[in-house]
Amino acid sequence: MSEIKLSAVHSLKTACSNCSVMELCLPLGLTGQEVARLDTLIVQRVKVKKGATLYRAGDPLRSLFAVRIGSFKTSVLSIDGREQTTGFHMPGEMLGLDAISNELHACSAFALEDSEVCPVHFSQLEKLAQELPSLQHSLNKILSREIVRDHDMLMMLGNMNSDERLAAFLLNLSQRLSLRGYSSSNFVLKMRREEIGSYLGLRLETICRGIAHLRDQGLVEVSGRDVRIHDMEGLKQLIAGCNRPPLR
Amino acid sequence: MSEIKLSAVHSLKTACSNCSVMELCLPLGLTGQEVARLDTLIVQRVKVKKGATLYRAGDPLRSLFAVRIGSFKTSVLSIDGREQTTGFHMPGEMLGLDAISNELHACSAFALEDSEVCPVHFSQLEKLAQELPSLQHSLNKILSREIVRDHDMLMMLGNMNSDERLAAFLLNLSQRLSLRGYSSSNFVLKMRREEIGSYLGLRLETICRGIAHLRDQGLVEVSGRDVRIHDMEGLKQLIAGCNRPPLR
DNA sequence: CGGGACATTGACGTTACTCAAGAGAGGTGG
DNA sequence: CCACCTCTCTTGAGTAACGTCAATGTCCCG
Numbered sequence: 001m002s003e004i005k006l007s008a009v010h011s012l013k014t015a016c017s018n019c020s021v022m023e024l025c026l027p028l029g030l031t032g033q034e035v036a037r038l039d040t041l042i043v044q045r046v047k048v049k050k051g052a053t054l055y056r057a058g059d060p061l062r063s064l065f066a067v068r069i070g071s072f073k074t075s076v077l078s079i080d081g082r083e084q085t086t087g088f089h090m091p092g093e094m095l096g097l098d099a100i101s102n103e104l105h106a107c108s109a110f111a112l113e114d115s116e117v118c119p120v121h122f123s124q125l126e127k128l129a130q131e132l133p134s135l136q137h138s139l140n141k142i143l144s145r146e147i148v149r150d151h152d153m154l155m156m157l158g159n160m161n162s163d164e165r166l167a168a169f170l171l172n173l174s175q176r177l178s179l180r181g182y183s184s185s186n187f188v189l190k191m192r193r194e195e196i197g198s199y200l201g202l203r204l205e206t207i208c209r210g211i212a213h214l215r216d217q218g219l220v221e222v223s224g225r226d227v228r229i230h231d232m233e234g235l236k237q238l239i240a241g242c243n244r245p246p247l248r
Numbered sequence: 249m250s251e252i253k254l255s256a257v258h259s260l261k262t263a264c265s266n267c268s269v270m271e272l273c274l275p276l277g278l279t280g281q282e283v284a285r286l287d288t289l290i291v292q293r294v295k296v297k298k299g300a301t302l303y304r305a306g307d308p309l310r311s312l313f314a315v316r317i318g319s320f321k322t323s324v325l326s327i328d329g330r331e332q333t334t335g336f337h338m339p340g341e342m343l344g345l346d347a348i349s350n351e352l353h354a355c356s357a358f359a360l361e362d363s364e365v366c367p368v369h370f371s372q373l374e375k376l377a378q379e380l381p382s383l384q385h386s387l388n389k390i391l392s393r394e395i396v397r398d399h400d401m402l403m404m405l406g407n408m409n410s411d412e413r414l415a416a417f418l419l420n421l422s423q424r425l426s427l428r429g430y431s432s433s434n435f436v437l438k439m440r441r442e443e444i445g446s447y448l449g450l451r452l453e454t455i456c457r458g459i460a461h462l463r464d465q466g467l468v469e470v471s472g473r474d475v476r477i478h479d480m481e482g483l484k485q486l487i488a489g490c491n492r493p494p495l496r
Numbered sequence: 497c498g499g500g501a502c503a504t505t506g507a508c509g510t511t512a513c514t515c516a517a518g519a520g521a522g523g524t525g526g
Numbered sequence: 527c528c529a530c531c532t533c534t535c536t537t538g539a540g541t542a543a544c545g546t547c548a549a550t551g552t553c554c555c556g
Contacts, residue, residue, distance in 0.1 A: 076403055079488065084403040098399060100392035106399065126388070130381050137374060143391035144348035150398035151346060151354065155324055155332040157405035158449035162512065193535065201406035206512060208536055224521075224535075240327065410544070441503065451545055456504055472503075472553070503552070510545075520535070526528095 015039050016118075021180060024092030025066050026120065026142065029134050038135065041125060042118045048072075054095065054109040054117065061099035063119035067091050070115020071190045074107045075198065085199040087149075088112070088191060090176055096122075097146050112190040157201045160239065165200040166210040167238045170220065174229060185229040263287050264366075269428065272340030273314050274368065274390065277382050286383065289373060290366045296320075302343065302357040302365065309347035311367035315339050318363020319438045322355045323446065333447040335397075336360070336439060338424055344370075345394050360438035405449045408487065413448040414458040415486045418468065422477060433477040 016027045016035050027035045045068060048054050054065060057076060067089050074095065075085040086107055089095055098106040100122065129136035156165050178184035189196070193204040200207070214220045219235050221228040229235065264275045264283050275283045293316060296302050302313060305324060315337050322343065323333040334355055337343055346354040348370070377384035404413050426432035437444070442452040450458075462468045467483050469476040477483065 076399060078403065078407065082407050084399075084406045086399045086402055098392055098395045100388050101396050106396050126381070126385060130378065130384065133374070133378050136378065136384065140348050140374070140387070140391065143388065143395070144346055146395050147346045147391070147398060148349050148354050150395060150402065151324060151332075151334045154334055154398065154401055154405065154449075155326065157402065158332045158446070159326065159330050192533090198406070201402075203513060204535080205514085205537085209512090212536080440501090452503080453505085453546085454544060457544090460504080497556105499554100499556090501552105501554085504550080506547105506549085508546085508548105511543090513542075514540085516538085518536085518538105520533105522531100522533085524529100524531085526530100 016042070019068060019118075021068070021092030024179065026094065026135075026138055028141075029138050030132070031134075034132050034134060037128060037132065041120050041128060043121075044119075046117050046119055048111040048115045048117060050111055050113050050115075052111050054111065055105050056108045057105055059099075059105045061096065061103045061105060061122055063121050064097065064099075064125065065095040065109070065117040065119055067093050067095065068116045068118050071112045072109050072115065073112055073191060073195060073199075074109045076107045083198050085195055088173075088199065091180060094142055094146075097143055100143075162200075162202050162206050163210050163213050164239045165202065166196075166207065167214065167219070167235045169196065169200060170214075170227065170229065171232075171235055171239070173227075174232070185232065187227050189225040189227060264290070267316060267366075269316070269340030272427065274342065274383075274386055276389075277386050278380070279382075282380050282382060285376060285380065289368055289376060291369075292367075294365050294367055296359040296363045296365060298359055298361050298363075300359050302359065303353050304356045305353055307347075307353045309344065309351045309353060309370055311369050312345065312347075312373065313343040313357070313365040313367055315341050315343065316364045316366050319360045320357050320363065321360055321439060321443060321447075322357045324355045331446050333443055336421075336447065339428060342390055342394075345391055348391075410448075410450050410454050411458050411461050412487045413450065414444075414455065415462065415467070415483045417444065417448060418462075418475065418477065419480075419483055419487070421475075422480070433480065435475050437473040437475060 016022050016025070016039050017032065019025070022028075022035070027038055030038065046054075046065075048070070054072065068091055070091070072089045072095060073085055074087045074089065075083050077083050089109075095109050095117070096105060125135075125139070129139055156168055160168065173187065173189075174184045177187050191199075193207045196202075197204045197207045202210075211220070211222045214235075215222065217234065219229070219231045219238070221230060264270050264273070264287050265280065267273065270276075270283070275286055278286065294302075294313075296318070302320065316339055318339070320337045320343060321333055322335045322337065323331050325331050337357075343357050343365070344353060373383075373387070377387055404416055408416065421435065421437075422432045425435050439447075440452075441455045444450075445452045445455045448455070459468070459470045462483075463470065465482065467477070467479045467486070469478060
């Protein structure tokens with residue numbers, strides 16, 4: 001009886017098969033039965049308030065986290081306090097992959113809005129993957145995709161100017177939101193200018209100026225956090241030649 | 249009888265257990281018996297001449313490659329011909345990890361000197377990993393370590409000035425060579441200035457000037473490809489915490 | 497020994513950073 | 527509900543860092 005009290009509300013709904021981003025997440029490529037077994041690993045979803053920390057660099061790896069609702073940023077902090085944002089993460093994406101290497105989280109994860117994640121106990125996941133080849137394959141792919149994504153970022157930081165980086169960033173957001181059923185031309189930024197800058201290797205003022213440049217070219221309209229893309233093709237042309245299709 | 253002709257020389261020696269970098273490579277954490285099974289996947293080593301291509305972006309993923317002897321660079325090319333070097337790889341490191349994601353190589357790999365790799369057929373590797381939990385764990389760790397490495401690169405490109413990047417690059421080489429039994433203070437660069445620049449997001453002239461700066465501070469002596477580190481601590485201080493005198 | 501690739505250095509230009517001031521947005525308490 | 531405070535965003539002016547262009551030097555490799 002007493003066991004119910006904590007997880008009753010959650011346990012009924014804790015099921016990948018119910019999740020709106022299942023086909024973007026860990027269950028990708030699994031059969032219904034396999035997904036059901038994966039479900040058993042996710043004991044309880046966790047809500048994370050806007051601004052709260054999901055984990056910090058140096059924390060031991062217990063679980064990976066699948067973003068279910070909301071969005072996160074991950075970043076590493078240098079000794080003197082400078083921050084490099086390593087990614088923005090939306091529903092269906094996995095957090096904590098860099099911790100597998102040393103069993104310690106290498107970066108910190110912060111919620112950009114009220115969010116919800118599905119913790120997946122990592123050693124249990126490895127054990128289950130041992131039994132389910134397609135789960136193992138899925139995990140391999142997710143890890144590899146993160147590497148590809150990081151290489152795209154290296155290309156951006158190494159070879160693109162500020163306006164191109166900003167255009168690529170907006171296109172990337174647009175595409176990922178579109179995959180999740182949202183408008184590709186009309187969306188809201190969940191992060192501050194400073195955080196965009198930290199991600200793109202630029203100062204916040206440079207982000208502001210970049211927005212002004214794109215606006216002056218009639219490509220986008222940005223009002224605070226609201227983004228409206230007016231000329232998707234124009235944006236793509238701006239970065240064409242620096243990268244293949246949009247990003248990632 | 250006829251089967252012997254091609255691989256006779258190799259098959260005798262093709263064994264991870266003989267390999268000088270075994271404990272840095274895929275076999276890490278495996279028992280002797282497990283290593284023996286891994287050996288069966290590596291049919292034949294492949295020699296790659298200096299300047300030759302091991303694989304190109306877009307090639308289908310057949311095998312991952314473990315560097316055995318020599319060194320490689322991997323890079324992605326933009327449509328307009330700009331190159332972003334994504335890594336330099338030395339013995340014991342795996343090539344092709346980014347191909348798992350789409351079953352297509354996302355970057356190209358070139359030998360920087362006469363080299364030798366151990367191809368590991370990927371689907372066979374996955375199958376074997378299904379039977380050997382520690383092999384699977386090893387692969388997960390290798391993938392995750394690559395992500396951590398890429399995040400370090402992002403920190404470098406996003407937050408460090410040219411001299412710091414160069415210092416960090418030299419220290420990184422020094423450390424990896426040391427791990428492999430070579431001198432940490434006295435080594436030979438296998439890549440050109442332009443390739444270092446492509447890796448660090450800088451022009452080749454900036455690399456030259458950076459070398460001059462480090463030389464003027466008495467930290468290193470570089471003559472062509474020969475590097476002699478005179479003040480390891482000084483180099484480390486230069487990048488410690490990413491702090492700098494007057495920074496960009 | 498000659499030629500081509502690679503490396504170095506200088507002069508100058510451009511981009512993005514720094515510093516600064518002010519405007520806007522959002523949350524809180526009176 | 528408004529006033530206030532703080533955080534965030536925007537824009538300008540001046541500067542530092544890196545890129546570009548160019549000339550020259552050096553090292554291999556054939």
